[in-house]
Amino acid sequence: QKEVEQNSGPLSVPEGAIASLNCTYSDRVSQSFFWYRQYSGKSPELIMSIYSNGDKEDGRFTAQLNKASQYVSLLIRDSQPSDSATYLCAVEGAGGGNKLTFGTGTQLKVEL
Amino acid sequence: NAGVTQTPKFQVLKTGQSMTLQCAQDMNHNSMYWYRQDPGMGLRLIYYSASEGTTDKGEVPNGYNVSRLNKREFSLRLESAAPSQTSVYFCASSEGLDHEQFFGPGTRLTVL
Numbered sequence: 001q002k003e004v005e006q007n008s009g010p011l012s013v014p015e016g017a018i019a020s021l022n023c024t025y026s027d028r029v030s031q032s033f034f035w036y037r038q039y040s041g042k043s044p045e046l047i048m049s050i051y052s053n054g055d056k057e058d059g060r061f062t063a064q065l066n067k068a069s070q071y072v073s074l075l076i077r078d079s080q081p082s083d084s085a086t087y088l089c090a091v092e093g094a095g096g097g098n099k100l101t102f103g104t105g106t107q108l109k110v111e112l
Numbered sequence: 113n114a115g116v117t118q119t120p121k122f123q124v125l126k127t128g129q130s131m132t133l134q135c136a137q138d139m140n141h142n143s144m145y146w147y148r149q150d151p152g153m154g155l156r157l158i159y160y161s162a163s164e165g166t167t168d169k170g171e172v173p174n175g176y177n178v179s180r181l182n183k184r185e186f187s188l189r190l191e192s193a194a195p196s197q198t199s200v201y202f203c204a205s206s207e208g209l210d211h212e213q214f215f216g217p218g219t220r221l222t223v224l
Contacts, residue, residue: 008152031210032211032212034212034213042217043202043215043216043217043218044155044202044215045215046212046214049212088154090212090213092209092210097209098209099143099145099157099160099162099209099210100206100209100212100213102154102155104152104154
């Protein structure tokens with residue numbers, strides 16, 4: 001089992017819809033969770049962090065964390081074509097030690 | 113603030129040549145990292161430095177060496193480049209190992 005797992009996609013959603021991106025992780029003691037967005041040919045950019053169970057909202061983005069079930073998700077409301085990118089989940093401690101382990105990313109395509 | 117800077121942006125090497133990728137951060141971060149990213153493989157950690165004066169191997173260290181020159185700078189050296197090292201290389205930094213990471217723009221390396 002990979003330490004941080006994401007569906008590679010592509011996940012296609014119509015413009016204006018809600019995109020739901022999921023990530024599961026293997027280490028029950030992980031405490032910090034991050035979502036990055038990476039446009040093609042660019043570097044990863046931090047968009048959300050979450051540390052406690054429940055939801056955290058920032059504009060059109062909502063991160064959801066469930067430590068008991070070991071998953072973290074990212075919801076993007078009112079999806080726009082500019083949201084088309086690869087979304088990386090990063091989990092502290094999932095790979096041993098306390099550094100971040102990244103998933104391989106989910107490609108999101110928002111279609112007109 | 114420039115954040116994390118990397119030089120060069122692009123490089124073409126012949127097999128067996130050596131080169132050093134440079135990385136610097138101006139955020140006074142303690143930890144720095146080198147990743148490579150290949151299609152379908154996600155980010156793979158090559159080496160990291162938890163703090164000034166320390167370096168540790170990551171997931172794929174073979175063929176690489178690093179130097180944490182000071183708190184700001186972390187370089188990656190390829191002593192004898194191989195075609196398998198053709199990749200995009202990202203440097204990142206963070207306040208600590210369990211904190212969010214900030215990425216440089218990347219170096220696109222081709223080894224012929």
